[in-house]
Amino acid sequence: MTTLTLRDVLADPLSASVADLDFGPDELGEGFGRHDIEMGSDPDSEADVRCVLVRYRPQDSGAAQDSSQVSAPDSAQDTDFYHRPAIFFVHGMTDYFFQAHVARSFYEAGYAPYGVDLRKCGRAWREGQTWHHVTDQSLYDEDITLVHSLLAAAHGSVVAVGHSTGGLDVTMWARRLNEAAGPHAKHKHLGAFADALAGSRSAAAELHEHLTAVVLNSPWFGLQFDAATRFAINVLIPAVARVKPTMLIPGGINPVYGRSLHASEAGEWDYNLELKPLEPRPKYVSWLAGVAKEIRRLQFTPGSTGVPTLVMTSDKHHFARRLSEKSYQADLVLKPEQMWKRAQDASPSANVVVCDNALHDIFLSPEPVRSRALASAQEWLADVFRYHWGTA
Template sequence: MADDDVTAPVPDVLGDGWTVRTLRLRPDARGEALATLVHREPTGPAPRRAVLYVHGFVDYFFQAHVGDAFASHGYDFFALDLRDYGRSIRPSREPNFVTDLAAYSEEIDAAVRLLRADHDQLVVVGHSMGGLVTSLWADARRGAGVVDALVLNSPWLDLRGSWVERVPVTRLVDVLGRFAPRLRVGSLGQHYGSALHSGTGGEWSYDLAWKPLLGFPVRAGWLRTVRRGHARVARGLAVECPVLVLSSDASGPDDRWHDALVTTDSVLDVAQIAARAPLLGPDVTYVQIHGGAHDLALSPERARDRYLEAVLGWLDTRLPAQSA
């Protein structure tokens, strides 16, 4: 990526202390593509260690308190909105749609090059789909030494559902995704998002154009590449850096409203996360957060504090201290 493929920082929607840059990407099958890199501006000299956060499906970075927590612990905090997500959504392109998860490697690599130029250490944090994407990316970058630690917040490592959904339907989607990639094959439930958003009784305010309660359509081509990513994890990855996997301690129903929507993982199956975590590499730590939501950073206060304390404490033990 050339210098003119990265715009100068401008104020971000998160307000004071936050800026954003546009990363111009190579045109893909759907035309011009871009991603956006959000930065919490340091209040003093920039730390020599950085965090790069990657969001999940029907998501974007809005969790400013996460950036604040890392910054107060001595990290320079950045977050990517992947192509066609959040700040990177463009009217001419379908939101949240791709037929190859490896496409996201371009913007992750671009962000990593920018951060590595000014930082001695780099931690990558992935949530949900972002946990799957960053795991596959880190595995593909073996030997490059580009990431010092990988932190996965409720990573999507397998498909929640019945045997029929996970086996025969997956085989059908693999065919449909090849020949009819834009065919709509499902959608996300709205209940978890409704429990989060302040407009429907939740704690969090975020842009419903970028993270709608009803989500975006689940299309065959997208689900095909996700299931192929799951299959790669099942065969075993070899991520070289230390990996921390965190999840809630329980799963709740994902198809109806219930009182534990934000105190259980009501999107993924935590038993699947626990089973797949050791397959990511030779150095994996798994931690459950009691009372955690699917996005552990959006859990009720006590659980999200436990989540952030677990992440920062683990990093303290696994990465050597760096001076600012």
């Protein structure tokens, strides 16, 4: 376990390194380890928050990994691992990192893969917390910055990957980090960075220098509802949240999507249903107001990740109340056309890759769609390293 805060990182950006951390066994098994990062008190007044970093390194046995033994400088395997660029994956809503096949694929492609379970999500949830609850999505800036700084200190080059809500979070984190690093940073645009930065532009610039690229897997770039519902979410829900922040809202992710994924139903993935249930967990109006606010920030506040950015989507949306063949050939959650429209709000030079017949989490799509998608992402990243950074 490590105790680390955003203020610590911004005071000395690369002082703590993932190479110095001890990793314990993880539920994903052989080659995977976890390390808990304690972040202190919760701004939303629940139990103290943490995020959990999951590492994939094939030589790890799955037993507790002592950094004094497995991270010794004279270990050839260890040296190779930390010479690789790091890539870390940020999950979506009611989700956690379980995509072992994705980690293995990127390891074979030459990366050092990590996943992060954000505060109150997946492995990071603890008693006294509401699953997945934050009143402002920018609070995740702390989780993502801490992980990025730990990886940057050891690997130098870091790629951030975000899925769905995590795609929105990674996008806005990178935009705020880029803004904070610039000469004309505006306090009101910096979210959770605002107070912690305290004028330290150099720290943000150093962290941003180590961010090589951003990859977005079906990012939540627009409210996927009709006009009346969007009005209610953008105007009425924030007003209710100010008076009754813990009022529950109905609905959530269509359970048909979960049934199309999980092996106990009609899918192929055997993930932990306690950490990613088939039915949506209850959400507070203050959570929904926070998501809507972050989407408006994306759409109406100018900004850019400042690095090469890839937006990956399915070719179509399909709304279903029951499973059918179409359930395995479309995004059942979000509308790709909203992602295409807003890709340039992530970066004016963003590249968009449309994956025919892909699911909402593109890397969980049936074969051969997912292998093609993984190959597309890896080919794009190879070009980024070759043309933008001068490395193979």
